[in-house]
Amino acid sequence: MSEPTIAAVILAAGGSTRFGAPKQLLPWQGRPLIAHVADMAWLAGLSPIVVVVGAEAERVTSALAGRDALVLRNYRWREGMSASLSLGVAALPPAVEAAVFLPVDQPLVDARFLRSLVTHWQQHKAGIVVPVGREGQRGTPVLFARRFFAELAQLSGDIGGRALFAQYPDERAAMPVADPDILTDVDTPAAYEALLARQAPALEWGALKGVVCDMDGVLWRGETPLPGLRDFFALLEERQIPHILATNNASKTPEQYVEKLAHMGIVTNTGHVLDSATAAADYLAMRATPGAPVYPIGGPGIREALRSRGFALTEGDRAAYVVVGWDRDLTWQKLATATRLIRNGAGFIAANPDRTFPMEDGLAPGNGAQVAALIASTSVTPVMVGKPAAPLYERALVRMGTSPETTLVIGDRLDTDILGGLRLGMPTALLLSGITRADELPASPVHPDAVFDDLAALVQAWENSNRESRESALIF
Numbered sequence: 452m453s454e455p456t457i458a459a460v461i462l463a464a465g466g467s468t469r470f471g472a473p474k475q476l477l478p479w480q481g482r483p484l485i486a487h488v489a490d491m492a493w494l495a496g497l498s499p500i501v502v503v504v505g506a507e508a509e510r511v512t513s514a515l516a517g518r519d520a521l522v523l524r525n526y527r528w529r530e531g532m533s534a535s536l537s538l539g540v541a542a543l544p545p546a547v548e549a550a551v552f553l554p555v556d557q558p559l560v561d562a563r564f565l566r567s568l569v570t571h572w573q574q575h576k577a578g579i580v581v582p583v584g585r586e587g588q589r590g591t592p593v594l595f596a597r598r599f600f601a602e603l604a605q606l607s608g609d610i611g612g613r614a615l616f617a618q619y620p621d622e623r624a625a626m627p628v629a630d631p632d633i634l635t636d637v638d639t640p641a642a643y644e645a646l647l648a649r650q651a652p653a654l655e656w657g658a659l660k661g662v663v664c665d666m667d668g669v670l671w672r673g674e675t676p677l678p679g680l681r682d683f684f685a686l687l688e689e690r691q692i693p694h695i696l697a698t699n700n701a702s703k704t705p706e707q708y709v710e711k712l713a714h715m716g717i718v719t720n721t722g723h724v725l726d727s728a729t730a731a732a733d734y735l736a737m738r739a740t741p742g743a744p745v746y747p748i749g750g751p752g753i754r755e756a757l758r759s760r761g762f763a764l765t766e767g768d769r770a771a772y773v774v775v776g777w778d779r780d781l782t783w784q785k786l787a788t789a790t791r792l793i794r795n796g797a798g799f800i801a802a803n804p805d806r807t808f809p810m811e812d813g814l815a816p817g818n819g820a821q822v823a824a825l826i827a828s829t830s831v832t833p834v835m836v837g838k839p840a841a842p843l844y845e846r847a848l849v850r851m852g853t854s855p856e857t858t859l860v861i862g863d864r865l866d867t868d869i870l871g872g873l874r875l876g877m878p879t880a881l882l883l884s885g886i887t888r889a890d891e892l893p894a895s896p897v898h899p900d901a902v903f904d905d906l907a908a909l910v911q912a913w914e915n916s917n918r919e920s921r922e923s924a925l926i927f
């Protein structure tokens with residue numbers, strides 16, 4: 452069971468003659484449009500990301516600084532789009548099963564839209580996936596399966612991949628787009644101005660139906676509660692908002708988190724706590740044969756979570772699954788046993804990808820470092836459960852019975868809390884009370900929907916939004 456490799460080919464070579472200025476460099480959410488498009492492709496999990504540049508090549512390339520993108524230069528960009536297509540396709544490695552071809556001038560196409568193209572392709576097994584508006588108008592970006600790459604590379608002129616639509620009607624799957632405005636391209640300065648006015652709204656507090664909240668750096672730092680803690684829980688209680696406290700940290704049991712909160716004056720129960728060990732056990736319980744033999748690497752938390760779901764824990768003589776949580780008593784023998792089992796076909800599940808763990812005297816190896824050793828010895832990529840992977844948040848959504856688009860993610864880390872939320876299409880709020888500093892935001896490809904100093908500031912904004920909507924209700 453592994454994720455297919457889907458690449459992105461961003462076609463950014465054009466000269467923007469109708470626009471009068473290089474569209475690739477138009478500002479969008481604080482960065483050049485080309486960087487925004489590359490960030491959306493990365494957020495959607497597309498890899499590799501190939502960018503074909505031509506007009507203004509140097510400036511466009513430097514706008515991509517810091518992004519993990521392969522930039523190719525099309526010196527013949529004036530001849531039309533086909534030369535760029537050909538160049539982009541030629542750079543795709545053999546493992547790529549399909550590629551999404553994106554123009555650079557559709558700023559409202561976000562990671563969620565790109566994911567839906569991939570999902571549509573997986574569900575319909577079509578060779579070409581084309582977004583289609585309500586009136587049947589076809590748009591871009593378009594996904595092509597690998598078997599079309601050779602033909603794409605041989606097109607000529609400025610028609611692009613559309614030439615293949617007519618040729619292969621049976622291979623084409625239309626993906627209906629509810630809001631065709633998403634596909635609008637920046638064709639004129641007026642269109643750009645109109646799109647700027649439509650930029651993603653700030654958080655819609657009134658629409659929120661649930662909250663997934665990180666703990667370390669959000670609720671507390673070490674043993675010290677952070678500002679706004681009590682008000683936050685009071686607000687959730689008052690509004691009857693379902694919530695899950697979700698953490699990658701599996702070194703404590705849910706009972707221990709409940710106890711820690713009780714010391715801070717917050718009454719909650721284990722139903723509100725979800726750590727990555729519990730989520731890993733839940734993940735397995737939904738997929739494995741009941742009672743299947745599991746070889747665990749990890750502390751009491753993960754062992755208890757697995758045992759309570761009916762799995763038979765083994766000493767490594769046999770196992771259908773190897774589940775790796777953080778193990779402070781890790782030995783070479785355990786790694787050797789897990790390596791043999793995984794190499795013999797046991798499923799490989801990792802609770803979280805955290806490479807380090809903060810200790811009093813500095814950073815120590817986290818679960819991700821232990822998992823990395825097993826990846827090296829087996830060449831097998833595990834199913835990752837914790838943030839930014841999807842299973843932990845998906846489990847939280849199932850527990851609350853809420854949908855991603857109305858469930859707010861609150862966290863202090865861009866690369867785990869916020870990235871994981873954005874990948875699932877959840878609204879996100881970053882708090883600056885933990886790991887992330889404000890000066891890291893401009894350079895990051897991960898853009899939360901809102902940023903607050905701490906929980907107190909978030910609670911304030913939430914309460915103010917309610918006041919505003921009551922006031923506007925009075926006016927109208």
Ligand SMILES: [Mg+2]
Pocket residue numbers: 665666667668669862863864885
């Ligand atoms: Mg945190």
